[in-house]
Amino acid sequence: MNKYELLYIIASDVSEEKREELIKKFSSYVEAKGGTIEGIDKWGMRKLAYPINFKTEGYYVLMNITMNPQEVEPMAKLMNITEGIVRQMFVKKESK
Numbered sequence: 001m002n003k004y005e006l007l008y009i010i011a012s013d014v015s016e017e018k019r020e021e022l023i024k025k026f027s028s029y030v031e032a033k034g035g036t037i038e039g040i041d042k043w044g045m046r047k048l049a050y051p052i053n054f055k056t057e058g059y060y061v062l063m064n065i066t067m068n069p070q071e072v073e074p075m076a077k078l079m080n081i082t083e084g085i086v087r088q089m090f091v092k093k094e095s096k
Contacts, residue, residue: 001035001066008079008088009058012045019059022084026063029075035067048086058086 008026010019027037043060052058067075072090079088 002069003038003064003066003093004072005091005093006063006065006088007091008061008063009048009052009086010061011053011084011086012055012057012059014059014084018084022082023061025082026075026079029078030063030065030067033067033071033075035065035071038064038066040064052086055086 006026010022014022023040023042027040030037041062041064043062045057046060048056048058076088076090079085
């Protein structure tokens, strides 16, 4: 099991209800695959560094998770096809 930071951006036109559903969906996915969630930090609406699909704002969410390395790629693929997710990025944390 490795520790990861998962940062993802939800489109600005997604409703608050749907946004919470997406956050819960990805939290449940991690737990269903045997991982643990150490924290979810909702950064809120922020301006994007550059326009993505003609959008200039997005809702940022940072999750600190521990999960099996084999589950990262399938989760990334799931997030890529999920409607409302603009971008996602996994960063492996160094173990000390």
